[in-house]
Amino acid sequence: MSYSERTRGVYQQQLSDIREAGLFKQERFIHSPQAADIEVEFPAGASLQKVINVCANNYLGLSSHPEVIKAAHEGLDQRGYGMSSVRFICGTQDIHRELENKVTEFLGTEDTILFPSCMDANAGVFEAILTKDDIMISDRLVHASIVDGMRLCSAEHDTYKHGDMDHLEKKLQQFQDKRMRIIINDGVYSMDGDTAKLDEIVRLAEAYDAMVFVDDSHASGFIGKTGRGTHEKCGVIGKMDIITTTFGKALGGASGGCVSGRREIVEMCRQRARPYLFSNAMAPVIISGVLKAFEILNRSTELRDKLEENARYWRNGLTEAGFVLKKGDTPIVPVMLFNAKLAQDFSRDLYGEGVYAIGFFFPVVAKGQARIRTQLSAAHQKHHLDKALAAFIKVGKKYNILGKTEEEIVQMYGL
Amino acid sequence: MEDIKEVILQYVIEEYADEDDELTYSSPLISSGLVDSFSMVSLKRFLEVKYKISIPDEDASPEAFDSVDKIADLVKRFTS
Numbered sequence: 001m002s003y004s005e006r007t008r009g010v011y012q013q014q015l016s017d018i019r020e021a022g023l024f025k026q027e028r029f030i031h032s033p034q035a036a037d038i039e040v041e042f043p044a045g046a047s048l049q050k051v052i053n054v055c056a057n058n059y060l061g062l063s064s065h066p067e068v069i070k071a072a073h074e075g076l077d078q079r080g081y082g083m084s085s086v087r088f089i090c091g092t093q094d095i096h097r098e099l100e101n102k103v104t105e106f107l108g109t110e111d112t113i114l115f116p117s118c119m120d121a122n123a124g125v126f127e128a129i130l131t132k133d134d135i136m137i138s139d140r141l142v143h144a145s146i147v148d149g150m151r152l153c154s155a156e157h158d159t160y161k162h163g164d165m166d167h168l169e170k171k172l173q174q175f176q177d178k179r180m181r182i183i184i185n186d187g188v189y190s191m192d193g194d195t196a197k198l199d200e201i202v203r204l205a206e207a208y209d210a211m212v213f214v215d216d217s218h219a220s221g222f223i224g225k226t227g228r229g230t231h232e233k234c235g236v237i238g239k240m241d242i243i244t245t246t247f248g249k250a251l252g253g254a255s256g257g258c259v260s261g262r263r264e265i266v267e268m269c270r271q272r273a274r275p276y277l278f279s280n281a282m283a284p285v286i287i288s289g290v291l292k293a294f295e296i297l298n299r300s301t302e303l304r305d306k307l308e309e310n311a312r313y314w315r316n317g318l319t320e321a322g323f324v325l326k327k328g329d330t331p332i333v334p335v336m337l338f339n340a341k342l343a344q345d346f347s348r349d350l351y352g353e354g355v356y357a358i359g360f361f362f363p364v365v366a367k368g369q370a371r372i373r374t375q376l377s378a379a380h381q382k383h384h385l386d387k388a389l390a391a392f393i394k395v396g397k398k399y400n401i402l403g404k405t406e407e408e409i410v411q412m413y414g415l
Numbered sequence: 416m417e418d419i420k421e422v423i424l425q426y427v428i429e430e431y432a433d434e435d436d437e438l439t440y441s442s443p444l445i446s447s448g449l450v451d452s453f454s455m456v457s458l459k460r461f462l463e464v465k466y467k468i469s470i471p472d473e474d475a476s477p478e479a480f481d482s483v484d485k486i487a488d489l490v491k492r493f494t495s
Contacts, residue, residue, distance in 0.1 A: 138453065150453065159454045174457070363448070 034063040036379040051356040054374045060303040061379030063253035075288020083281040091281030108237040111266040116279045118246035118257030119145040124273030126153035135175040138184035172208035181210035187230030188218035193332030198234035211241040221250035222304040252293040254286045307378040317389045322403035331376035339413035343370035353391035368415035420487045440483040468493040
């Protein structure tokens, strides 16, 4: 046996350190489909509790949409369960090509390649298209999967202050000696719910000969008037060189992602992106569900309109109740509590009131910026939001934070 | 040496710090999360241009960049 007691002890100590630091993540078991109302077993072994879910990425309510489920069933029947192959050997069906074309059309790009996840897309794209002679300049708050992708790439990297266009310009000037420059951003930043200023970024990219990359995972399907994403909101459709996004959030919520953008870049990914080359093709059942999700979105903007209205209603309700929120206009609405323990206690009490929302604190967000991140869905009805608001207000009163400023909350609970 | 430290400190404050961060020569930069390892590249570039030196990648470790004091030591090593 090579897994000695000493080796076991090393891991036990590490896990104990994680627990002591208050960073141990525990899963809650959901016994129902993903939806606005879910039945949860938490902690493990506890009896089921029916709660309102305000922390899913199920922005458009498509995760359990009857049309998506039906399409997935049909895909299963007609194209089978699995491909048992990577794409370039014998894993590409006609529906893979159909989905790639559908994404290209929806996002307004030149071409698209599917990946098993957006994490894989971000992990593979930079290495496939850049060399050590190039520079990647990323916003300091980009998603962890982008950071991992940049680490796997031999190009040099630097960062610019979050959303600071003057700083970005300075960096672009500084790296004019590089062969190629790429500006890397999230479309919607998932912890704060703010959006990248893609119009200004495109202007700088054109002035300093740089490519623009955006991960629109928290935007595709609902940001912008017809839900195309952050580039639609900012009026720069057709100007994005690379968009990565996921099908695991608004677009059905199962799994899968893609790189969409310039034809040559997509082709380079097809030839060189390792997570694409060495992962199984996306399962037909998921491709079929995502195709249906796009059909629903192309038919009408009803779902993204409802989501927008829900987000407005929720944000207004929390503001009127006296909570401190991060400013924004997306369905990600962070309720600021600043203190990590307060965020954990608040989340626990909300659960007791029938609302499922999670506290986020350092190192996921900066120290002293602990919060409950709430996420709206088109699946929420007004009665869900009213009940959840009542729970927030009840718990907010318990901790005496309603109507209090950041300074006052910090004074009461510390950072 | 104080002059070098002050130049580096001012650069770090301008480039990385928030308004309420109080930084000294010994404040941890990378291990505290203030400067992420990706941002080290511009700091290294700044030092190389400012002091007309070349810092080999193997010497530009997160440990060697973890405080203004340590960075000043590194600069001194390559200027002398």
